[in-house]
Structure formats: C-alpha cells, structure tokens
Amino acid sequence: MKRIxxxxxxxxxxxxxxxxxxxxxxxxxxxxxxxxxxxxxxxxGLSWNLLGGYAGVVSFGHAAFFxxxxxxxxxxxxxxxxxxxxxxxxxxxxxxxxxxxxxLPTLRLRGIHFALAMLAYPIVLRYVLDWLRYQEVMxxxxxxxxxxxxxxxxxxxxxxxxxxxxxxxxxICHLIENSxxxxxLRAIKENEQAAAAAGIDIWRRKMVATAISGAMAGAAGxxxxxxxxxxxxxxxxxxxxxxxxxxxxxxxxxGTLWGPLIGAAFLIPLGDGLHxxxxxxxxxxxxxxxGCALIxxxxxxxxxxxxxxxxxxxxxxxxxxxxxxxxRAAVALAVVDSxxxxxxxxxxxxxxxxxxxxxxxxLSKSFxxxxxxxxxxxxxxxGVVFGVIGQNGAGKTSVFNLLNGFIGADSGRVTYDGKExxxxxxxxxxxxxxxxxxxxxxxxxxxxxxxxxxxGAISTEPADIAATARAKRALATVxxxxxxxxxxxxxxxxxxxxLELARALAGSPRLVLLDEIFAGLAHEEIERLLVVIKRxxxxxxxxxxxxxxxHAMLKICDQLVVLDHGVVIASGLPxxxxxxxxxxxxxxxxxxxxxxxxx
Amino acid sequence: MAPNIVLEAxxxxxxxxxxxxxxxxxxxxxxxxxxGVMRVVNFAQGEFLMLGMYGAVxxxxxxxxxxxxxxxxxxxxxxxxxxxxxxxxxxxxxRVVLSRSTGLRAAGTESEGHYTQMILTLGLSLIxxxxxxxxxxxxxxxxxxxxxxxxxxxxxxPGVDAEVFVNQGQALSCLVxxxxxxxxxxxxxxxxxxxxxxxxxxxxxxxxxxxxxxxxAHRFAFAFGVAITAVAGGLVSIYYPFQPYxxxxxxxxxxxxxxxxxxxxxxGAFWGGVIIGFVQQVSALFLPLELQSAAIFVVLVATLFxxxxxxxxxxxxxx
Numbered sequence: 001m002k003r004i005x006x007x008x009x010x011x012x013x014x015x016x017x018x019x020x021x022x023x024x025x026x027x028x029x030x031x032x033x034x035x036x037x038x039x040x041x042x043x044x045g046l047s048w049n050l051l052g053g054y055a056g057v058v059s060f061g062h063a064a065f066f067x068x069x070x071x072x073x074x075x076x077x078x079x080x081x082x083x084x085x086x087x088x089x090x091x092x093x094x095x096x097x098x099x100x101x102x103x104l105p106t107l108r109l110r111g112i113h114f115a116l117a118m119l120a121y122p123i124v125l126r127y128v129l130d131w132l133r134y135q136e137v138m139x140x141x142x143x144x145x146x147x148x149x150x151x152x153x154x155x156x157x158x159x160x161x162x163x164x165x166x167x168x169x170x171x172i173c174h175l176i177e178n179s180x181x182x183x184x185l186r187a188i189k190e191n192e193q194a195a196a197a198a199g200i201d202i203w204r205r206k207m208v209a210t211a212i213s214g215a216m217a218g219a220a221g222x223x224x225x226x227x228x229x230x231x232x233x234x235x236x237x238x239x240x241x242x243x244x245x246x247x248x249x250x251x252x253x254x255g256t257l258w259g260p261l262i263g264a265a266f267l268i269p270l271g272d273g274l275h276x277x278x279x280x281x282x283x284x285x286x287x288x289x290x291g292c293a294l295i296x297x298x299x300x301x302x303x304x305x306x307x308x309x310x311x312x313x314x315x316x317x318x319x320x321x322x323x324x325x326x327x328r329a330a331v332a333l334a335v336v337d338s339x340x341x342x343x344x345x346x347x348x349x350x351x352x353x354x355x356x357x358x359x360x361x362x363l364s365k366s367f368x369x370x371x372x373x374x375x376x377x378x379x380x381x382x383g384v385v386f387g388v389i390g391q392n393g394a395g396k397t398s399v400f401n402l403l404n405g406f407i408g409a410d411s412g413r414v415t416y417d418g419k420e421x422x423x424x425x426x427x428x429x430x431x432x433x434x435x436x437x438x439x440x441x442x443x444x445x446x447x448x449x450x451x452x453x454x455x456g457a458i459s460t461e462p463a464d465i466a467a468t469a470r471a472k473r474a475l476a477t478v479x480x481x482x483x484x485x486x487x488x489x490x491x492x493x494x495x496x497x498x499l500e501l502a503r504a505l506a507g508s509p510r511l512v513l514l515d516e517i518f519a520g521l522a523h524e525e526i527e528r529l530l531v532v533i534k535r536x537x538x539x540x541x542x543x544x545x546x547x548x549x550x551h552a553m554l555k556i557c558d559q560l561v562v563l564d565h566g567v568v569i570a571s572g573l574p575x576x577x578x579x580x581x582x583x584x585x586x587x588x589x590x591x592x593x594x595x596x597x598x599x
Numbered sequence: 600m601a602p603n604i605v606l607e608a609x610x611x612x613x614x615x616x617x618x619x620x621x622x623x624x625x626x627x628x629x630x631x632x633x634x635g636v637m638r639v640v641n642f643a644q645g646e647f648l649m650l651g652m653y654g655a656v657x658x659x660x661x662x663x664x665x666x667x668x669x670x671x672x673x674x675x676x677x678x679x680x681x682x683x684x685x686x687x688x689x690x691x692x693x694r695v696v697l698s699r700s701t702g703l704r705a706a707g708t709e710s711e712g713h714y715t716q717m718i719l720t721l722g723l724s725l726i727x728x729x730x731x732x733x734x735x736x737x738x739x740x741x742x743x744x745x746x747x748x749x750x751x752x753x754x755x756x757p758g759v760d761a762e763v764f765v766n767q768g769q770a771l772s773c774l775v776x777x778x779x780x781x782x783x784x785x786x787x788x789x790x791x792x793x794x795x796x797x798x799x800x801x802x803x804x805x806x807x808x809x810x811x812x813x814x815x816a817h818r819f820a821f822a823f824g825v826a827i828t829a830v831a832g833g834l835v836s837i838y839y840p841f842q843p844y845x846x847x848x849x850x851x852x853x854x855x856x857x858x859x860x861x862x863x864x865x866x867g868a869f870w871g872g873v874i875i876g877f878v879q880q881v882s883a884l885f886l887p888l889e890l891q892s893a894a895i896f897v898v899l900v901a902t903l904f905x906x907x908x909x910x911x912x913x914x915x916x917x918x
Contacts, residue, residue, distance in 0.1 A: 058714045060721075105904055112640055112862065115717060116854055117903050120896045123851065127896075131889035239847060243721055250718065283737070284729030291729070294722030298715055299699055 045260025056189030069218030095218025199459035253306025363412030435504030456506035620876020629827035631868025645846025651829025678833030861909025
C-alpha cells in the first residue's frame with residue numbers, strides 16, 4: 001500500500017487544466033467535440049479498468065451501465081422535464097444499483113460463464129427499450145434556461161463538463177489504487193483463493209468495485225447523450241460500447257490510472273478522424289480501427305501502451321546504471337535486527353492456552369463417490385506443532401480445505417476456540433484467526449514482497465500504518481530479508497514459502513495450517529524453515545502441518561495424526577505413532593513388515 | 600378461439616420451431632466444437648456465419664453461368680462450396696492471430712489465456728462486420744431460389760380444418776443440415792482426427808506427450824468449427840434475408856444453444872439449438888417481436904445460473 005500521492009493528484013489536475021486550455025484554444029468546433037468524446041470514453045475506460053484491470057473481473061457488458069445512464073438522463077429530461085444536472089447523478093446512481101443487481105447473481109459465475117452472462121444484460125435492456133418504443137429519443141430543445149438544461153451553443157462548455165467528470169473519475173481511481181481496497185482488488189486478481197485465505201472478503205470487495213464502476217459508466221453515458229442529443233438503444237447499449245470500454249483500456253494500459261485516458265486519446269481521434277475522412281466511402285471505418293487496435297494491442301503489447309513504454313524505460317535505465325536503485329534491503333535487515341528477538345507479537349488472548357483450540361469430530365467429505373475424508377476426528381491443543389501425515393491421496397489437503405472453508409463438509413463438526421466454523425466462508429475463517437499456506441505456493445506475483453504480506457494484515461487491522469508494521473514484523477519473524485519492493489515473481493522457492501508463511505502470520509492468527517511447506521526444498525532450506533516453524537508456538541501461534549515424509553515431521557511435531565485413504569489410522573506422540581504396526585504397514589507395506597518381523 | 604385455429608397454431612409452432620432449431624443446432628455445433636477443443640468463446644462466430652451467407656450468394660452467382668445445375672441445386676452447391684473456403688480462412692486466422700494466445704501457450708495460465716482470446720475474437724468480429732458493411736453495403740440480401748418462397752401445405756388430420764405450412768427452402772436446408780450433423784458426429788466419434796481432438800481438449804499438455812500436435816488440433820477445430828457455422832449460415836440465407844450485422848443476433852442464439860447443451864459438447868450444442876428454436880417459436884405466440892430475442896437471453900442466463908453444465912449435465916459425450 002502506498003500513501004495517497006499529492007504529486008499524482010497535482011498531475012491529474014494539471015492534465016485536466018491543460019486539456020481544458022487545449023479545448024478553449026482550438027477554434028474548430030469539430031476538434032472540441034472530439035476532445036469531449038475522448039474524455040467521456042476515458043471515463044468509461046476507467047470504469048471498466050476498475051473491474052477488469054484491478055480486480056481481474058473482465059466484463060463484456062459495460063454498455064448496460066452506460067446505456068442506463070444515458071436513458072435515465074434522456075427520459076428524465078423528455079418525460080418529466082428534469083435537468084441533466086440532476087439526471088446525470090441519478091443515472092450514475094441507477095447504474096450503480098443495476099450493477100449491484102447484476103453483480104449479485106453474476107459475480108458468482110466463473111470465467112466463461114461470467115463473460116457470457118455479462119454479454120447478455122445490455123442486449124436484453126436494448127430489446128426491452130425497443131419494445132417500449134424508445135427506438136430513438138431526441139433530447140428536447142430548451143430555448144429558455146438552456147444552461148439549466150445543459151444545452152450550450154459553445155461546444156467548449158461540453159468539453160469542460162467532460163473534463164470535470166474525467167477529473168473526478170481519475171481522483172476516485174487514484175484513491176482506490178492506493179487504498180487497502182485497491183490492494184485487496186489486485187490480490188483478488190492475482191489469486192482469488194489465496195486472497196480469500198488471507199481474509200479478504202472477495203464477494204464484498206467485488207460488489208463494491210462493481211457498483212463504483214457501474215456509477216462511473218452511468219455518468220459517462222449520461223453526459224454522452226447530453227453531448228450528442230439523441231439516445232438510441234442500439235447505440236448506447238451496443239456491443240461496440242462494451243468493446244470500446246475494453247479497447248481504450250487494453251490499448252492504453254490495463255490496471256493503470258492513465259491507461260484509459262492514453263488509449264482514448266489515441267484511438268478516438270483516429271477513429272473519428274478516419275470516419276470524417278472516409279466515412280462516406282467506407283462506412284464502419286471506426287470499428288475497423290478499433291478492431292485492429294484491439295488485436296494489435298493484445299499481440300504486441302498485451303498490457304497496453306503504458307506498460308510497454310514503462311518496461312522499455314525501466315530496462316534502459318537498469319542497463320545504464322545497474323544497482324543505482326535505492327536498495328531498501330538494509331532497512332529490512334534493520335527491522336530483523338531490532339524486531340527479530342522480540343519477534344512476532346504474541347496474541348494477547350493466547351496467554352491462557354486453550355487445550356482444545358481446534359476440535360474436529362466426525363468430519364467426512366466425498367467427491368462423487370470417492371471418500372476423500374471419512375469420519376476424521378482429532379483435537380489440536382494450543383501451543384503445539386501438530387502434524388498430519390499420510391501418503392499421497394490420503395486426504396491431507398482435503399482436511400485443510402475443509403478446515404479453512406474452501407470446500408464444505410458432508411458431515412461432521414469443526415470448532416475453533418469454542419466457535420463452530422463449519423459453513424463459514426474462507427475469509428471469515430481466516431479473520432477468526434486460522435491462517436494457511438498452500439502446497440503449491442500462491443503468491444500475488446505482480447505485487448511487491450511487502451504488499452503481499454500487507455494483504456494478510458488488512459482484513460484484521462483497520463489502520464493502514466499498523467497493517468504495514470504488522471506485515472514488516474511478520475517478515476522479520478520468518479526471516480525474509482529481501483528488499484520490500486521486490487516483486488514476488490522474483491523470489492526463489494524457499495523465499496516463496498517464507499512469503500506465504502509471513503502472509504499467514506500477518507493476520508495475527510492463533511493457528512496456521514501449513515500444507516507441505518517443505519515440498520521441493522533442499523536440505524539446508526528445510527533446516528531454515530524448521531527453525532522458524534519451531535519458534536512459532538512460543539510466539540502464540542499453534543501450527544498444524546501436513547507432510548508425507550516422516551523425517552521432518554519427527555523433528556518438529558509434538559503430536560501426530562496419520563491419515564490413510566481418508567481415515568485416521570493412528571494418533572498421539574510421534575514416537576508412539578511411528579512404532580504403531582498399522583502405521584508401519586500403511587507406510588512400508590506388508591512385505592517389509594513380514595521381512596523385518598522375521599529378522 | 601376455435602379449436603382448429605388453436606391446433607393450427609400449435610402445429611405451426613412445432614414445425615417452425617423444429618426447422619429453425621435444426622439450423623440453430625448445426626451452427627451451434629460449430630461453436631460447441633471450438634469451445635470443446637479450445638475452451639475459447641469466439642465472439643466472431645456470428646461474423647463467420649455472415650460470411651457464409653454472403654459467400655453462398657457469390658458462389659451461387661459463380662455457378663449459375665455454368666448452366667450445369669438448376670438454380671436451386673446451384674444455390675445449395677454454392678452453400679457447400681463455401682465451407683472449404685471458410686475453413687481455409689479460419690485456419691489462416693488461427694495461425695496468424697489466435698495461435699499466439701491459445702493452446703499450449705495458454706496452458707497454465709488458467710483464465711488469462713481465455714480472456715486474451717475472447718478479446719482477440721471481439722476485435723475480429725468488429726473488423727469483419729465493418730469490412731462487410733463497406734464491401735456489401737447495408738441493404739438486406741437473400742440467396743433467392745425458386746423454392747425460397749414456395750410452401751407445402753399439409754392437412755395432418757383428415758377431416759379437421761387445420762393446415763400446416765412448410766417453407767420448401769427451409770425444409771430442404773433442414774434436411775441438408777441433418778445430414779451434415781450426422782457426418783460431423785461420425786467424424787468425431789469414429790475417426791482418429793476425432794480422437795486426437797478429444798485428447799487435445801482433455802489435457803493439452805499430456806496430449807503432446809503422446810505425440811498429438813495440439814496446435815494443429817486446435818487449428819483444425821477452429822477452422823472446422825467456423826466452416827460448419829458458415830455452411831449453416833449459407834443454408835439459412837436461402838430463406839432468410841441478411842445484412843452485415845446479422846451475426847450478433849445469431850451469436851446470441853448459438854451461445855444460448857451451446858450453454859443449454861453443456862459447454863464443450865458438440866451433440867449437446869445441436870440439441871441445445873433445437874430447444875432454442877422451440878423456445879423462440881413458442882415465445883412468438885406470447886411475446887411481441889422485440890422481446891423474443893430477450894426471451895432467448897433469459898433462457899441463456901437462467902441456464903448459466905441454475906444448470907451451468909447444461910441441461911444434459913456431465914453425461915453428454917464431450918468432443
């Protein structure tokens with residue numbers, strides 16, 4: 001998380017002032033009109049970007065919100081004689097409402113199902129308006145009170161209105177970008193399950209983003225009809241509007257503040273200019289330009305011009321002055337030195353230890369007849385390292401997935417610190433104080449090291465500064481001493497494990513679930529992790545750990561449970577468990593038993 | 600209302616629904632094939648259908664001067680000849696545009712590859728529409744044949760005054776479509792091409808290990824899929840007027856059919872198309888013209904929410 005940057009707000013203001021100045025200086029009304037449209041579609045792009053760029057929710061139906069804004073303004077003016085000054089906010093509000101209504105069911109759909117459903121909404125709305133006989137509604141001319149009805153002869157005033165809307169939209173996006181909300185959205189885009197396990201309420205964050213995005217698109221649509229003075233359902237609800245929202249963003253730069261404006265500033269004058277030049281011989285030349293721009297952008301610069309240019313510049317700078325970037329690793333090290341001893345903040349509640357921190361009884365889950373987990377029961381007391389072992393396919397990860405809410409149990413109860421957790425969502429369970437890591441690490445690859453860990457802290461820590469401090473402490477606890485700005489994609493295998501552990505610890509959990517945290521690590525790396533994990537119970541964090549190799553488990557576990565084909569076959573102290581004949585048979589086979597029994 | 604009029608309306612709806620549905624089924628099989636193998640939502644599928652319509656008109660115009668066939672036979676020959684042409688166009692487009700982000704390149708990036716491809720096909724769709732508009736103009740056309748406006752009249756129940764009209768062009772198109780669906784189904788369930796396509800669909804990475812060239816399998820699926828839809832478009836053009844923007848309306852129908860039949864199943868897509876045909880005709884009895892297309896969408900969205908695997912569930916044979 002960054003703080004709100006005044007310099008960026010200043011830059012936004014400067015760009016907007018320059019834009020207005022440009023529109024005022026140009027004498028040509030056609031150019032003024034183009035500048036107005038550019039700003040409006042930049043706002044539409046910002047609206048799409050909020051969902052598609054930050055949260056990774058790719059909408060193919062943003063025309064629904066644009067059209068709702070447009071028709072709210074039109075009908076309010078032509079039927080009830082209400083000024084667009086009120087109509088545009090009303091349109092934005094209605095579009096936000098529609099976004100919530102559409103999002104409620106639709107955000108539950110995944111991938112392609114989501115895309116197809118989003119495609120449907122604007123087209124249904126368009127048919128309904130056609131049926132209501134609103135095929136083409138002219139905005140009535142108001143001779144009197146033209147200002148009140150937003151009707152001006154001077155096109156520059158429209159350009160100023162559009163820039164005002166652009167200014168507001170850019171500011172909103174900048175605030176979101178640098179807030180915990182924006183960080184949560186980016187985490188969701190990178191890896192939804194990991195974000196949920198870090199305590200982020202995915203559903204709520206997406207709904208809020210959808211509502212804001214809908215409002216922005218609605219406002220853009222409202223201003224659009226005021227400028228062009230006619231509302232046609234086939235136009236404002238058309239697929240080309242949804243496409244344009246995507247085109248300007250993808251072309252300019254996905255997930256960036258300036259991307260949509262850059263894209264709109266390039267493409268709309270180009271399309272409009274070609275249309276004016278060749279429109280009578282090649283009708284639809286605009287769509288050809290947009291289509292080509294989409295394809296070229298995806299093929300050449302899949303993240304857009306902004307990223308393309310930035311990557312080039314960064315590469316050149318690095319080339320020119322290697323190592324000149326300020327290295328904050330020293331800072332990280334300092335934190336380790338001062339905070340390493342004091343280590344992770346002990347959870348105050350855990351001063352009195354709960355002998356039944358986690359109670360699992362009769363837990364069962366089948367996948368289409370395959371009994372993955374059958375009637376599993378065990379108790380995890382607070383302050384221990386509790387191991388779950390078993391061979392591949394024994395149901396270990398399924399148990400973890402049941403415990404942290406990824407999958408629902410068929411039967412059985414799970415109580416954590418006296419509270420029933422079965423049936424809660426992953427993020428709710430995480431916020432109760434159960435963290436987890438994954439068998440295959442799921443870092444947020446395009447977030448920085450520090451932000452990755454901050455994501456783990458924000459859902460239980462309301463203050464941003466405290467959340468960041470907590471993340472730094474968690475990094476110190478696990479001993480991950482890299483530059484805070486390092487991208488997660490640059491980390492090696494053991495660092496990714498440490499990063500995940502730090503992310504889980506940043507939520508101040510009382511229990512962490514570690515899913516095969518040693519998998520694929522070299523011997524020294526395992527030793528390094530063992531030291532960290534062994535210390536956790538003293539710091540108030542109970543550990544539950546999955547492995548299929550006995551060796552490491554015997555070193556750190558206070559108690560063990562052995563799973564075989566979804567059933568608990570043994571539990572107790574490690575030494576007792578490994579000498580249990582049933583365990584030996586399950587692990588080493590009957591033949592080995594027979595041979596060694598003879599010996 | 601007199602009972603014979605009700606009976607007539609019911610029979611007419613059933614026949615019209617079946618005939619429209621079979622054609623929808625054929626075009627949707629193309630979508631089902633592409634989706635089944637590549638997991639790509641092809642937004643340009645409607646435009647390939649539109650190209651099939653214009654292609655059929657031009658092929659018929661090329662064949663007519665030969666004087667070897669009658670106008671009707673020539674028109675149908677033109678429709679079938681369009682298939683290979685669109686197949687080649689589809690293969691080229693896959694090679695130049697789509698193969699950069701599909702197949703193995705996209706394996707491992709679960710959703711991102713899909714979105715990239717969808718956006719690419721959206722771009723293609725915009726380009727095709729506008730190029731067609733510039734080239735052919737906005738005036739609606741039809742692939743006129745002597746049977747386009749002819750109808751057979753049946754009186755199925757002797758003694759009851761209730762007649763059913765069947766457009767001859769539509770009926771013949773339906774027959775051709777049924778034969779084609781049969782051929783396609785045989786290709787995919789019996790031949791080695793079908794097997795390698797199924798393998799490539801099931802697990803692209805594993806398929807490469809057993810020597811299947813996934814990229815080529817995808818190219819074949821895409822080219823064949825768009826060709827099927829284009830031929831279906833040609834068959835429709837015999838009795839239905841069209842213009843460059845006709846694709847969008849059929850895109851909706853095709854995806855509704857594919858979703859109904861279960862995403863990824865060719866035969867399911869066909870049956871989904873038949874059902875959509877009936878839904879459309881039945882809704883015509885109750886709803887005004889503008890809302891009939893909306894009805895299809897309601898079916899689409901309802902299926903997505905309540906039966907996301909389609910009405911046949913998982914049991915439908917995948918491609």
